[in-house]
Amino acid sequence: MGVNDGAQDRKWRALPPATELRGLSGYAFPAVPNPEIVTTYLLVNQLLGNEWRPRGEVASQQLVQLRMLLRFVEQQCPFYADRMRSCGLNAASLKSLDDFRRMPLLTRKDLQDSADLIRPRSLPSGTRKTKELSTSGSTSSPVRVQSTSVTAALWFACCVRDFIWANVDPQATLVSLRHFSDSFTAARTPEGSKISTWGPPMSQIFATGSSFVMDVGMDPDTQLALLLRTDPEYVLSYPSNLDLLGTMLAERGARLSRLKQIHTIGEVLPDPVRRKIQDVFQARVWDLYSSVEVGYIASQCPSGHGYHVYDENVLVEVVDDDGRPCPSGESGRVVLTGLVHYGTPLIRYDVGDYAVALDEPCPCGRGLSRLSHIIGRQRGQLVRPDGGIMFSSRLSVAIRDAGAIRQFQVIQHERDRVEVIVVPMDGFGAGQEKRIAEAFQREFGCPVKVSVTRVQRIERTPGGKYLDFVCKAK
Ligand SMILES: [Zn+2]
Numbered sequence: 001m002g003v004n005d006g007a008q009d010r011k012w013r014a015l016p017p018a019t020e021l022r023g024l025s026g027y028a029f030p031a032v033p034n035p036e037i038v039t040t041y042l043l044v045n046q047l048l049g050n051e052w053r054p055r056g057e058v059a060s061q062q063l064v065q066l067r068m069l070l071r072f073v074e075q076q077c078p079f080y081a082d083r084m085r086s087c088g089l090n091a092a093s094l095k096s097l098d099d100f101r102r103m104p105l106l107t108r109k110d111l112q113d114s115a116d117l118i119r120p121r122s123l124p125s126g127t128r129k130t131k132e133l134s135t136s137g138s139t140s141s142p143v144r145v146q147s148t149s150v151t152a153a154l155w156f157a158c159c160v161r162d163f164i165w166a167n168v169d170p171q172a173t174l175v176s177l178r179h180f181s182d183s184f185t186a187a188r189t190p191e192g193s194k195i196s197t198w199g200p201p202m203s204q205i206f207a208t209g210s211s212f213v214m215d216v217g218m219d220p221d222t223q224l225a226l227l228l229r230t231d232p233e234y235v236l237s238y239p240s241n242l243d244l245l246g247t248m249l250a251e252r253g254a255r256l257s258r259l260k261q262i263h264t265i266g267e268v269l270p271d272p273v274r275r276k277i278q279d280v281f282q283a284r285v286w287d288l289y290s291s292v293e294v295g296y297i298a299s300q301c302p303s304g305h306g307y308h309v310y311d312e313n314v315l316v317e318v319v320d321d322d323g324r325p326c327p328s329g330e331s332g333r334v335v336l337t338g339l340v341h342y343g344t345p346l347i348r349y350d351v352g353d354y355a356v357a358l359d360e361p362c363p364c365g366r367g368l369s370r371l372s373h374i375i376g377r378q379r380g381q382l383v384r385p386d387g388g389i390m391f392s393s394r395l396s397v398a399i400r401d402a403g404a405i406r407q408f409q410v411i412q413h414e415r416d417r418v419e420v421i422v423v424p425m426d427g428f429g430a431g432q433e434k435r436i437a438e439a440f441q442r443e444f445g446c447p448v449k450v451s452v453t454r455v456q457r458i459e460r461t462p463g464g465k466y467l468d469f470v471c472k473a474k
Contacts, residue, residue: 043157083434146343158296172233179464246280
């Protein structure tokens with residue numbers, strides 16, 4: 001499983017010829033595949049071509065998309081029409097991203113409070129509404145967005161691109177341990193659900209192997225038993241779940257002998273967790289950054305140089321606290337604009353994540369914009385006694401270093417009082433509790449009251465997410 005070589009990639013050799021598309025059986029002549037398959041195929045082909053365009057060309061194409069989006073919301077969404085008027089912006093005069101940045105940031109609260117004024121009066125002709133999507137709302141009230149036939153089609157194409165970049169062998173076996181809707185009861189059985197393909201969109205384009213799925217809310221022992229029984233080449237799940245399953249695998253001295261790659265989704269992947277998952281499972285980790293609101297945001301550069309943004313789907317800005325773009329290499333808030341998301345337009349949406357942008361061109365030759373790291377969620381950060389934000393990644397490492405911890409969750413009740421909930425392993429005692437308390441004094445740089453609570457299990461949120469840091473302090 002080597003890293004893709006950029007030069008070889010230019011041949012876009014990953015897609016089969018159109019005449020070999022899946023779903024052709026039954027149509028001998030002429031070969032007419034299912035229209036949905038054609039859409040995915042054509043879109044994937046476009047994406048795989050786009051990524052080799054020069055950076056400037058990709059950026060000017062995004063500006064064209066932005067102009068179309070602004071023209072749409074000017075006419076369709078009173079909320080944005082008002083905002084544009086008050087900051088003196090109109091679609092026809094949009095010349096650059098600097099013009100665009102006059103738009104104020106859109107907050108989660110705006111989306112919740114002004115949903116009726118953000119929702120367009122009608123959709124562009126030919127675009128259909130599909131599902132309404134909702135964030136899990138584990139620590140705050142959920143955000144709802146309307147997906148459409150266009151966002152759904154691009155979601156499929158981005159998914160295929162992610163697997164192509166990850167250089168998977170689609171004929172192998174895949175196990176997905178993630179959140180599934182309540183109606184999918186087979187994913188909540190001890191055996192999990194076996195499917196003869198990887199499911200759409202991969203099964204539309206490639207002849208795939210079989211897959212197994214299980215809801216991440218199932219008991220970790222049951223999930224581990226599924227992995228050991230199926231011994232897959234690929235596993236897809238949330239970093240926190242893989243961290244826990246990896247600890248359990250190591251405790252048993254077992255290994256998954258065929259495993260080639262682990263796909264992490266749904267949560268930020270801190271470097272120490274990435275290294276641990278890699279070491280314990282002895283497999284490469286492939287990370288995807290996405291959100292319910294806009295879908296695919298970025299995934300790893302196939303040549304290993306950070307992350308590439310899905311520029312066709314979303315405009316990503318990394319900005320400082322005053323909303324100005326951060327210099328290359330510095331961290332800031334992630335601000336998203338959905339370029340095709342006309343069901344619920346999201347313009348300069350402060351999604352609550354932090355990342356590090358990179359301006360330099362990628363050595364792999366792709367012209368897509370770049371992030372070096374996705375460093376954490378604002379929602380999952382703690383607050384310092386002086387009111388500043390405390391990134392939790394260093395604390396996370398320090399707590400793990402205390403030793404004999406299978407899983408933990410930090411709840412900050414007040415600015416100077418935290419509770420650390422621990423699922424202990426053998427050997428966890430007063431010494432470990434002392435080291436945890438010391439880590440907080442060190443990282444906060446001032447006295448903090450730390451209590452440790454031992455439990456058997458830490459539950460996930462109804463949406464399947466696991467929160468390692470929860471801030472209840474104001
Ligand atoms: Zn690259």
